[in-house]
Amino acid sequence: MNPTIKKMTEHVSVRDFKDQAITNEQKQALLMAAQSGSTSEFVQAFSIIEITDSKLRNELADITISSPHVKKADTFYVFVADLNRQAQILKAHDQNLDSLKNMESLIVSIVDTTIAAQSMAVAAESMDLGICYIGSLRNNIKRVAELLNLPKLTIPVFGMTVGVPKTKNQHKPRLPQNCQVATNSYNNHQFTDLANYDQVVHDYYANRKTNASDTNWSEKNLAIFKQIRRPEVASFLKEQGFTLA
Ligand SMILES: Cc1cc2nc3c(=O)[nH]c(=O)nc-3n(C[C@H](O)[C@H](O)[C@H](O)COP(=O)(O)O)c2cc1C
Known part of the structure; x- marks a missing residue:
């Protein structure tokens, strides 16, 4: 296993950071890594907003389930799916924006954004920094968009904290490959034999050093998906100009 892959297999989300700044060179490297990933048809449909204003950081943190570590991490980025640049290009050429508003363009922008974020995550961990995605910004996605002055055809998809790890959780065991990887066709029996x-996963949660609990992967997923989550995201997307069709 080469060092890059070894690092990737050791990934854990970090929620406890040292009171230590990351350097400007490290930040530049993170941003360059984020910008260097694959991007659908070279559209680069994402933007990254670093939150340096402490009042704004606190307001954003209070929207999330992760307030203490969002406040404490050295660096906090918000990843924005962004078709606004394309909108400006089309408008300048008297074209309508219909092609940017459909589900296909929405997927393109969210996928581009996610590739950028994960590229940053891998780069951060290669420098022994820790990261945590902060999807719970979508607890109040409309307010996040207001706070960041986001224009139409943009979406704050998630945040990412970056800092020097103080403590780290144990690595969470992933699905065995026979439950997630198949050849030539989807294997329903194999993939749902959990x-x-x-x-x-039960043993992992029972034995981990912090927040030990009596649960397993299926129970966790039941708890997450037995109710509709964040139904207001759809109306927010419509307000931002997406047709969802
Ligand atoms: C899109 C996305 C959003 C996430 N949002 C949060 C969050 O709001 N707060 C948090 O503490 N962790 C968040 N996480 C981290 C996940 O909980 C974590 O990746 C998962 O439990 C697996 O643990 P690991 O990353 O330590 O392996 C998020 C992860 C992803 C990919």
Whole structure:
């Protein structure tokens, strides 16, 4: 296993950071890595907003489930799916914006944004920095958009904290490959045979050093998905100009 892959397999989200700044060179490297990923048809449909204003950081943090570590991390970026540049280009050529508003363009912009973020995450961990995605910004996605002055056809998809790790959780065991990887066609039986994995995840949660609990992977997913989550995201997307069709 080469050092890059070894680092990737050791990934854990970090929620406890040292009171230590990351350097400007490190930040530049993170941003360059984020900008260097693949991008659908070279559209580069994302923007990254660093939050340096402490009042704004606190307001954003209070929207999330992760307020203490969002406030404490040295650096906090918000990743924005962004078709506004394309909108300006089309408008300048008297074109309508219909092609930017459909579901296909929405997927393109969210995928581009996610590739950029994960490229940053891998770069951060290669420098022994820790990261945590902050999707709970979408607890109040409309307010986040207001706070960041986001124009139409943009979406604050998630934040990412970056800092020097103080403590780290144990690595969470991933699905066994036979539950997630197949050849030539989807294997329903294999992919939903979760009993062994539930036991592995149960043991992980029972034995971990902090926040030990009596649960497993299926139970966690049941708790997450037994109710509709953040239904207001759809109306926000419509307000931002997307048709969802
Ligand atoms: C899109 C996305 C959003 C996430 N949002 C949050 C969040 O708001 N707060 C948090 O503490 N962790 C968040 N996480 C981290 C996940 O909880 C974490 O990746 C998952 O539990 C697996 O643990 P690991 O990253 O330590 O392996 C998020 C992860 C992703 C990919």
